[in-house]
Every structure is written in structure tokens, then in C-alpha cells.
Amino acid sequence: MSDSTPAPTGRRARVRAPELIGKGGWLNTGGKQYSLADLRGRIVVLDFWTFCCINCLHVLDELRELEEKHRDTVVIIGVHSPKFVHEAEHQAVVDAVERYGVEHPVLDDPELATWKQYAVRAWPTLVVIDPEGYVVAQHAGEGHAHAIERLIDELEAEHAAKGTLRRGDGPYVAPEPEPTTLRFPGKALLLPSGNFLVSDTTRHQLVELAEDGESVVRRIGTGVRGLVDGPAGAAAFNEPQGLALLDDGSVVVADTVNHALRRLDLGSGEVTTLAGTGRQWMQGEPTSGPGRDVSLSSPWDVAWWNGKVWIAMAGVHQLWAYDPADGSVAVTAGTTNEGLVDGPGGEAWFAQPSGLAATDERLWVADSETSALRWVDREGAVHTAVGTGLFDFGHRDGAAGQALLQHPLGVTALPDGSVAVSDTYNHALRRYDPASGEVTTLATDLREPSDAVLAGDDIVVVESARHRLTRLRLPEEAVRVEAVAHRTQRAATEVAPGTLRLEVIFQAPSGQKLDTRYGPSTRLLVSSTPPGLLRAGEGAGTDLTRELELDPDVPEGVLHVSAMAASCDDDPANEYPACHVHQQDWGVPVRLTEAGADRLPLVLAGLDG
Template sequence: MTSRVRAPELPAGPWLNTGEAGLRLTDLRGKVVLLDFWTFCCVNCLHVLDELRPLEAKYGDALVVIGVHSPKFAHERDHEALTAAVERYGVAHPVLNDADLTVWDAYAARAWPTLVLIDPDGYVVATMAGEGHADSLDRIVGDLVDRHARAGTLDTGPGPYTPPPVPETTLRFPGKAVPTPGGGLLVADSAHHRIAHLAADGETLIRTYGAGERGHRDGGPGEAAFNEPQGLCVLPAEVASRVGYDVVVADTVNHRLRGLRLSDGHVTTVAGSGDPWRSQVDDEAHDALTTDLSSPWDVAWYDGRVVVAMAGIHQLWWFDPIGARTGVYAGTTVESLRDGPIPDVWLAQPSGLAVDGDRLWFVDAETSALRRVEAGVMHTAVGQGLFDFGHVDGPAGDALLQHPLGVAVLPDGRIGIADTYNGAVRCYDPAENTVSTLATGLAEPSGLTVDGDRVWVVESAAHRLTPLRGTETVVGGHAQQVVRSATPLAPGALVLEVVFTPPPGRKLDDSFGPPTRLTVTSDPPELLAEGAGEGTDLTRRLRVADGVPSGVLQVVAQAASCDIDVPNPACHLTRQDWGVPVTVTRDGEDRLTLMLHGHDG
């Protein structure tokens, strides 16, 4: 970035966390303003929310973070759904509902998440895509605060955030549930940051595990702390007796697995360093406690070990409780849908697991897909890609879901799906290869569990467990796609450039090989006549096919950098996936620039 650009003004609303008042950038002169373009389905956006919390605490009212919620799925355009998500994820700053992507387009955002930093004079000083920018933001914000404080142009008065009231309920945005060996149901009470033990009626609270505050701490039931826990896996009795705990908990925002002993409620950390994953993929087994994980969302016992839905990096992992080792099971970290022999497959935010004999079923939230692993090969039963969704029943090849988060093997052997953003429970019949609808009108169902002949729905946004009821139907529905402004490209030669400027105090790190990597694919594949594949240069010459009217250019870029001029330099990996909708037209562009990290020093 080489010229000063005035930040486009924000619209009138609707707003959240402002006491219903609107915000204008002109009213925030003197503040450092950070726009966070996010959508609540996106796990990388949720990572950024957690990365920003320490910055908000450090700089107080000198820094105003504004969440610009620019939705991917149709359900996310609903204002009530956004209101629930803001509470669910503890968003403690103003949020603008950019339902029609007006602000997204005004700031030329192309990826979730995108961060735009605005100085106290109202000029854009940095733009960055993806997660992992907290250290860079700290340096830049600190410099802006110092400079404007010295110049007398920094406003440290009260900020615009107004916290909303939070109702008291037994559960708050529960995630997953499992039957306990001694009876009743164990529930991940996610927004209360604890595990709840309910009686067999699904309502009566027997006991809780965890202090009920966001954090990480081992210990007894009143001392331990979780951070938005999700999945639960009851270990086989013989394994539990050897390792000293009965249940593995996916402690999602702590990037850890925890072990819960039911006899006395003691909680211990069994996997995860606590740092989010930022390294390269390998097929080695690693010490579980020193390995970085990334938003483990669900866990299930399969093939003699725990399989982990590692939503944050679009993979399945395995965890051996007895050997205390962990590693990659399936996926390359590329966010897309590709089947075949594991581990060289593509996933997109796996969020729910279920085991049916020698088959492992899972829902892939961002591709709105139901998939399975069988005999070492991954297959997609329902789902068409990153940008296709809907509520359509019938033959599985035509059926559509919308961001499902839960799955279970039903008593009759069919596969139940918590079709979260459709507010429905769906059913896949492997014998007939068809999909039907079992229940509708639910509030963001995020999990299913079977207790004997009863099926429970974790109705997350209604803060309860609900018995599955309803009349099975076949919904005709209609197909939908993610709607974003398409970039016009000319057929023929195209220069793709990903901009990465090392943040202040860092340089590119080539100590482990080339510091940058670029992977380019397209949907449909015929969109690119030349240039698809992997390489180490962030600039790539492509050739757009003539005769393919439109498609999606899929770009994955990463850059490694390290600190300079410090005694113990740290290494950092910046990575982002883009799905850029394009149309091919004679008067289109012959150059496409994507911003991984740009800073006007």
C-alpha cells in the first residue's frame, strides 16, 4: 500500500452491541478503528475473534473494533440468528449487520476473515486476510496509539460498545451431547464454558463440570475451566481404566482435548499445547501434549482410537489416549471437497462425527456435506461444494444441506443429520441413497445423540435438548449458492498476485525452505487452461479458458516470517484460502490482486 486511502463510511445499520445506536466513522475520529469482516459460520473468523480479545483489553477505548458481519449462508443474513451468534461467541464490540455485503464490496473484501485497520485520521493503514495477525496488529496499533498520543490527536474517551442483557437459562448454546454409562446425558454447555450432566429426561440438571468461566485450568469440577467446549466421546471401559478418565472433551477454543473422570469430576488436559496450529502437515505421530491443535469440534471412538474433527484446519486427526500420541488422519488443510484415499483428501470444517461399524460418518459444514470414511477411502454421500447449499430432499446426488454440524446413526440404521442452518433434522438412507426430512422448525440444531430408542436433538439456539419428533417428509426446496460480487476476468493471460508485506519487525523466513507457497485450482477445473497447481512464488501466470462463462478461482497462499532484532525470534505462518467468484468476459481484467498482508508503514 503506497497511498493514503480514506476509509469508506459505514451505513446506518442495523447494529448490535451499541444500544441500538448507529455508528459513523466520522464520529470515531481520534480512535484507532479495526474493521473485522467475518461470518459466523467460518471457524477462521472465530479464531480471529479470540485473537482480538487481548488487543481490545490492552488498548482499551483507544482501539474500537467493529465486526462487519458479511454473511456466506442465507441463514446468516437473519438478524436474530446474528444476534444469537454475537452472544454465543462472546463478541464484546459493536457489530454491523452487512446482510447485503454492501460494506464488503466498498472495502473490496474477498475473503473471510479480512481485517482493515483505520488510523485516527480516518485513513486505511493496513489490510490483511486470514488469521494469525495478532502480533502484527499489536505492533501497528501500538505505533498508531503512541504517535497520535504524542500529537494530541488520540481519543481515549469511552468507546461505543454497549453490552446486551443475557437471559439466565440452564444451558446456553449447548454444542453436543452423549449418553453417560451410568445414565442420563452429558452435554457440552458451550457458552457456559462447562460440561453439564442431565437426567434421562433431558432437562433436570444433576451436576456440572467446570467453573463456568472462559479459560483453561485443570482440577476438580468446581475448579476446572473450559473455553466453548463442543464434542464428547465416552471411552471404552478398558481404555478408561488405563488412562484414568472416562470422557474426551473437545475443548474447542482452547485448542485442546481434555479428559473428564466421571467418578469425581476431575478434568485434565490430554492433548494440545494450547497454541493454534500454524505448522506444516506431516504424517508422523507426535507427543499429544506438545502438539498444536486447531478448534477440535467433535470426537469419536473409531478403529481403536479417538478421531478428532479438527475444524480449524479442515482435517480429521487421531488421538491415542494410551500412548498419548496424536497425528493427522485425513485432509491436507486445503478447504474444499475432494474424495479418494486418505489422507490426501480435501475437507471443509468437519464438525460432527458418528461411527457405524467400520464406517466413520462426518458432516463437513462449509461444503454442506455428509461424508464417510470406509476401508481407508473417503466418499461424499450428500454435498456439492463450498458454495452450494439448500434444503432439497430426494436422490442423494441432488440433495442439499445448509451448514450441518451434527450427525448420528439412528436406531433404524439410517444416518441422522443436524442440518443446522436449515433448522432441521435430515436423514440419509445408505441402502436407498436418498435423503428425507425428519423435523423442521428447530433453532440451530448442532448435535444428535441416541439414548436407547430415543433420539435427542441438541437445539443450540433454543438452549435445550429436544426429543426428535415429527413426520418424515420429502422437501422439494431449491438450490442456493453463496452470493458475492463476481470479478470479471478476460479470457487468456491472467497475472495472479498475492501481496504479502512482512509486518514491522519481521522478515521472510527461509530457514525451513521457501518462505511462501501458492496453490491455485478452479471450479470447474476447465476454467483454467493453464497455471493450476502448487508453487513457491506468490505471483502466478494463469490462462483463463475461453468458453467457460463463470466459476470460482480457489487460491491458497501462505507466508512464513520471523522476528528480527530480538534475542529469541519467533516464527509466524500466515495463511489464507480464497474462493473468488469470477465471470469471463472480453472486457474483464487481466490481473487479479489478493491481499494477504499489506501495510502502509
């Protein structure tokens, strides 16, 4: 190594990377199958993700810049590791890779084989493999792109000096574009003219369709990712989703990956930004204030209710609201903790709310990760109509208390007071009737329905994975379906009853230190399903280790762990160092057995040193 070559920080443990195996095979490689030996000489970043997970989608966007900057030395490989049954379908993974603009190879691992080989515990998890095939880092959660880039710089220098770095084109092969009118549309809105406005999500546009739901009237947006205001032909969006009509005739757009609310003037086609800074909101930032000064996090849907634009803020598991009277935004419900907890807005928990529908008395919410239908009353309290939590889902009709959905993304208020649920991963349109408390199925054989709007006596469904609007007559009778129930298929961790030591392992990345300028820089929140699993140790605190007491009479359950750590660049000469937030939620299935472990380590961020 020459004197001019930067030395890597610390000596890394030499752990050979397990082979990449997945029954579904490889995507984005032109049909070629790869092994780690084929990638020797390149720095490999494995991204363990599943397409239902908003944190995983955030990481996809974090990696885009790194991927472009180091394209000749780094190969990013997505390892798709499903949570829901639908996500184990190969075609669904193919669709998701295109839907979210994934421009690197993806290994479809429906049986979690590679996930288990790498001892992954959470979505998303990033693993870095050096050019000689050794694991050198693992990070759970989002917010780690900066740390990985520092490590990549070190590895490039180290292996260039050793002669073990191989530069050149990577294995990514772009799929052929499909000539459909819409491409994975997200949401739709019936306009006063009788036309439909559709968020053409994957093409980063809004499309106005005629009353037939097929003929294109106009397109709004360039079709290239961006955050640009201006006339229809110059404006730019980034995976827009939700749409809501305001009293003045304009439309509010949830511009999801731009973390922004946009306004469309239907007359002129002019697009302006109402709220959001273009950056993703992170823990510790303001949650209220002038709209253009406050960051948002993956707004997925919007609805006009109670005099404000309510926002399904999927990225932080909350509901927010935008007040057009003064241009302000504020949190209205949710704590940022992921789960299903009812109660006053400030105490309720959501899990990736993705669909909204307003009636006079209720705001209905499709809470996708808990496979739940929720609602907010006019006093701001949150209630659950259907759904039990993060790990139970399926397709089962009947009384709401035992009915099951699978990752619904949309909800539509019907004239009789009931609601239609776009039950996305069940490929179905379901109905919940508050009067009877019953759940029924209205239609099946749809393909990933993500929204629906009423048009006269018909309901028009956004059939996202068939790239079209589908018009259905509202049926008078329910469709009979065979009941199916599922739980997330992840191996349970065997732990001993009694005292369990929980340790969230965090090491600040190279060149950084914990940010303690404003108090503790870490946070830990613990709960369980069922609640009786934990006799002691639940709740919030600042220490990343905690003694839990498990009830031996509860044989199995799930520990819900949420951790956050803040780090800043360690440069005394810099008065304003760059700071970063690392955060992750785990749902750890556990089974109590006398031979089980008495320690549960979870890695938030780790650099072997």
C-alpha cells in the first residue's frame, strides 16, 4: 500500500459471505444466474427488502445516488425476502422491481434461504461484502447510505492497492419498457367534468382520462423523477400517489418519493408545491409549522375532511393535516411507533397508513402493514374496525372481529354508509358495513387493486398491476370465497422464559460520534404481542440495553422493538457537522423454551472493527 493510499479504519473480521440462493431466481440480469464467485473483485452491497415495507422503499431511494457514483466498482443486489404471502409470488416481485424503478439485480428468495444464511432479523438490512468475498459490515434500518459510502471509499482504496479490485460494467440489464397507457397507477379521482385523474406512479406523471377511463386527455409532468413546479409540460413528480379535490377546484397530490404535497390547477395545468422540503422527515425534526418549511415522509394518500387536507404519512406511521387557510402542516394522530393501538390521536399507533376516505363523521384509513381498516372520529380518536396487528392477515369474511385482509392500500366510502376496501394483496374488493359489523367480498380476480372511486352506479377500481382502471357495477350480493388465514412465515427465535437481556448494538460509523448536544442520542421502545408476553421491560427509554421479563405461561409471541441513534461527523473544526439518524423497527417472533437464549442482540448499525 503506497503512502498516498488512505488506510482503512480498524481491522475487519474475516467472515466469508454465504452464497446467494433463491428459489425465484434472478431479475434484471437478462436471464443470467449469478453466484458470489461471479462478483469477485467488486464491492457487493446486499439489500434485504420486501416490497410492502416503506422503510425498504426509503432505502431503495437512498441507494440510487451511491449506485450511480460507484457504478464501476459496486454491485448492489436486492435480496427480496417476503413478509406477506402475496410477496412470495414471483410475478409480484417482477412487478415490484419495475414499479419502484429498481436498477440493479434482484434475487427472488421466497423461502428466505439467503435471509437465514445471513442471520437477518429485520427489513431492511444492508450487508457489505468486500472484493475478496468477506462480509465487512451489516446495517439494519434506513439512514445508512452515508456510512456505507465511507466504507466503499475505504474498500476501493484498499483493494486497488492490493490489486483485488475489478472495475467495469455491472450485471444489471434493464428490462424492455412496456407500451401501456398507464404503468402501475396508484390512485384515482373523479373530476367534476366526469373525467378521471390518475396518478401514473411508475411514470412519475398525472394522467387525465376521459369518462371511458381509457382515452388520454392530457398528461401532467415530464415523466422523469424530479421536484419541479411549473406548467404541465415542465413540472416533475416522483412516484405520485394520492389525489384529493379542494373546494376551489384544484387538486392536492401526495408526491410520495418527493416527500411533498403538490397542487394542480385543473384549468391551467400549473403545478406548485404546498408542503414539504423535498427531504424525508427524520426523528427530531419539527412536526408542525409552515408547510414549505417542514419535511414530510412518504405521503401516500390525501383526503379533504373537517376543513383540512388529511395526509396518510406512510413513512412515519402517522396522520398529518395541511391547512390551506394558513399553509401550515401538523401531526394529527400517531406516535411514529409502528403497530395497531387505538385511542386518542396522540397515543394511537399506525403501520404505514396508505389509503383515506372521508364521510361527515369519520375518516377511514387503510392501515396496510397491520392489514387493518381503521377510522378517526371528529374528536380525533382512532378506532379499529378490522385487523389485529402486524403479523396476522388473510382473506376471511364474516364478523369484523375475526375477518382478515391482506395489506390493503385503498378505502372508498359508499352511499349506504359502508366502505369498500381495496384489499391489495388479496386481489379483491371487500366491503365493511358498520351497521352490521360484517365484512364481505365484492369482487375478486383483480390484480393489486390500490384504490377505487364511485362513478354513478359503478365503482371504478385502480387495478394497479394490470395498469388500468376497471369499471364494475356495485354488486347487490357478496362473492363467496374460501377463508384463508396466514401469519408471517419467519423462524421464531427460541428464548428462555424469565429474564431476557435485549441489546441493540450500535456503533457510530467511521468518522462520526454519537450526537449528545441536546441530550441522549439514542431511544429504545419495546412492546409485545400478546401484551401479556412481557411482565416487565415494556415502554420507552434512552438506554439501548434492557432487561425484559417474559411470562412463562405465554408460549410464543412477538417482541416489537424500535430503536433510534443519532450520530454526527467527528470534526472539532466544523461548527456545523453533518448529522444522521439511524432507525429501525423489529418484530421478532419468539418461542419460549427452557433451552432458549437469555440474550437477544439486534444490530442497528455495525462496522466490524
